[in-house]
Amino acid sequence: MHWKTFKTTQAAGYLFIVLSIVNWSGNFVASRGLAGMGEPGTLNLLRWGLATLLFAPFGFSAFWRERAEIFRQFIPMSAIALCGISLYDTLIFLAGHTSEALNMSLISTLSPLLTALAAQFFLRQRFHSSMYVGIGVSTLGVCLLVTDGNLGQLLSMRLAPGDLIILLTAMMSAVYNLIIKSVTGRISQRALLMACCLFGTVYLVPVALWEGGGRLVMPVMTPTLAWSLAYLSVFASLLCYLFWNMAVEVLGATKTTMFYYTLPPASAVVAWLVLGEGVNRNQMLSGLIIVAGIIIALYAGRPILARRRVRAHERCIESAN
Numbered sequence: 001m002h003w004k005t006f007k008t009t010q011a012a013g014y015l016f017i018v019l020s021i022v023n024w025s026g027n028f029v030a031s032r033g034l035a036g037m038g039e040p041g042t043l044n045l046l047r048w049g050l051a052t053l054l055f056a057p058f059g060f061s062a063f064w065r066e067r068a069e070i071f072r073q074f075i076p077m078s079a080i081a082l083c084g085i086s087l088y089d090t091l092i093f094l095a096g097h098t099s100e101a102l103n104m105s106l107i108s109t110l111s112p113l114l115t116a117l118a119a120q121f122f123l124r125q126r127f128h129s130s131m132y133v134g135i136g137v138s139t140l141g142v143c144l145l146v147t148d149g150n151l152g153q154l155l156s157m158r159l160a161p162g163d164l165i166i167l168l169t170a171m172m173s174a175v176y177n178l179i180i181k182s183v184t185g186r187i188s189q190r191a192l193l194m195a196c197c198l199f200g201t202v203y204l205v206p207v208a209l210w211e212g213g214g215r216l217v218m219p220v221m222t223p224t225l226a227w228s229l230a231y232l233s234v235f236a237s238l239l240c241y242l243f244w245n246m247a248v249e250v251l252g253a254t255k256t257t258m259f260y261y262t263l264p265p266a267s268a269v270v271a272w273l274v275l276g277e278g279v280n281r282n283q284m285l286s287g288l289i290i291v292a293g294i295i296i297a298l299y300a301g302r303p304i305l306a307r308r309r310v311r312a313h314e315r316c317i318e319s320a321n
């Protein structure tokens with residue numbers, strides 16, 4: 001099977017998700033090393049500024065060639081850059097000043113549900129009830145993970161101003177995934193990523209200026225900061241976003257966003273491998289429940305005949321090539 005044919009199949013979509021999650025899962029470990037080294041908007045500007053410079057030799061020619069279509073899609077592209085790059089991480093940092101970690105973890109898991117609801121009401125997509133059952137099961141797995149198996153902690157949750165900010169980021173994630181799906185058929189992946197990098201970096205400049213009181217205040221560049229920014233720019237930004245956008249193009253926003261639930265257990269595995277943090281039985285059980293919820297959401301509601309038709313269609317494409 002040729003690459004052009006393979007990259008449009010369901011198998012390729014799931015491969016892109018795995019590659020995206022693997023690259024993104026180390027984001028939290030790397031970000032932990034940046035704590036106290038600078039303001040979030042400024043660090044995010046450095047991260048995406050470096051990502052833009054690194055990707056420019058590969059993506060700028062496609063961006064320039066498709067610039068007319070990109071600027072025709074200026075409003076959607078700006079929404080993608082703001083929701084996925086410029087504001088997302090900055091708002092999460094701000095929320096952390098008043099929102100507890102438990103609240104942040106649980107509220108952020110609303111992203112798949114919000115994506116499904118937005119797709120249903122705004123794009124008129126219809127989902128089987130198993131989609132929402134799967135979302136519920138995966139949410140339960142996340143609850144078990146972040147409460148270390150003590151669901152009674154949920155009863156003691158107190159809402160804070162930061163919780164509203166986290167809810168806003170969950171909405172932004174849903175907007176990002178839905179809009180990405182709408183533009184991927186009109187703009188190539190290289191041009192799309194280059195545009196996201198450029199727009200996102202430009203929109204971060206006012207944020208960094210606001211943090212510095214009207215001027216850019218650069219952090220002291222240490223080896224830890226340099227290596228962390230390099231990792232975040234290449235793996236947790238360029239490769240992660242490229243594979244994620246390709247997955248959305250193949251599988252759609254709702255299916256792809258379901259795999260957002262795998263980030264907590266994947267991050268735990270990375271922390272175990274990199275930082276030596278232990279993985280306990282509750283984390284393993286939570287991970288299995290999360291995966292079970294994803295399987296229910298993606299497959300339980302699909303008629304067997306429909307699955308057979310998809311496989312037959314893929315075989316026809318393969319034989320034709």
